[in-house]
Amino acid sequence: MDSSGAEETAHFLLGVCSFHEMKQQSFVYVPRAANLLRERERHIRLLEDELARNQAWLGESRAERDTLLDMFRNQKRELDERTRWAEQLDRELRTAADRIVALQEESRTVCEAYEAKVRELEAENAAKTEWALETEARLARELERKVAELAQAVSLLDAAEQTVEERTIWAQRVEAERALLAEQLNLIRASRWLKLGRRIGLGPR
Numbered sequence: 001m002d003s004s005g006a007e008e009t010a011h012f013l014l015g016v017c018s019f020h021e022m023k024q025q026s027f028v029y030v031p032r033a034a035n036l037l038r039e040r041e042r043h044i045r046l047l048e049d050e051l052a053r054n055q056a057w058l059g060e061s062r063a064e065r066d067t068l069l070d071m072f073r074n075q076k077r078e079l080d081e082r083t084r085w086a087e088q089l090d091r092e093l094r095t096a097a098d099r100i101v102a103l104q105e106e107s108r109t110v111c112e113a114y115e116a117k118v119r120e121l122e123a124e125n126a127a128k129t130e131w132a133l134e135t136e137a138r139l140a141r142e143l144e145r146k147v148a149e150l151a152q153a154v155s156l157l158d159a160a161e162q163t164v165e166e167r168t169i170w171a172q173r174v175e176a177e178r179a180l181l182a183e184q185l186n187l188i189r190a191s192r193w194l195k196l197g198r199r200i201g202l203g204p205r
Contacts, residue, residue, distance in 0.1 A: 146188050153181045 157178055 150181060150185060153178055
């Protein structure tokens with residue numbers, strides 16, 4: 001009990017009985033274990049302190065749980081967003097792959113068309129080259145014939161000049177033939193085929 005001995009603060013009062021006369025004294029020793037009320041109160045305070053600690057720990061645990069739940073929700077939301085992004089990226093990749101295949105097929109078709117056109121142009125060029133060679137050979141033969149005719153006419157003119165005094169009338173006829181041959185030569189020079197041969201670099205100039 002309280003060491004002050006005041007009745008207002010005492011937990012209980014003791015009554016002492018004896019068969020013999022007792023001296024009056026102010027103090028009586030009572031073991032601490034015998035003070036059940038104080039022990040109960042002290043035990044209650046200990047329990048209350050432990051309860052407060054447990055409640056504080058429970059509050060911290062709940063706060064940690066809420067934090068973990070928020071982290072889980074955030075991670076789940078982020079994972080869902082990344083999953084949607086991955087699915088979108090996968091769709092875009094598949095679309096791009098399909099487009100690449102289509103472009104490859106289109107390129108192959110265009111290349112085949114170009115190769116066919118090149119073969120056609122090569123065949124046309126070969127035909128034109130063959131025609132140019134044939135034209136050149138024909139013009140060369142015709143030119144040789146005309147040159148031979150011209151040479152023969154010159155020979156006749158030379159012979160005619162030697163006998164001009166004796167064969168005046170014959171010389172005039174030969175001169176007319178020469179003029180005719182010259183006209184023919186001019187026609188040959190103005191010939192479209194000869195001009196064509198000159199244009200492509202074939203035949204005499």
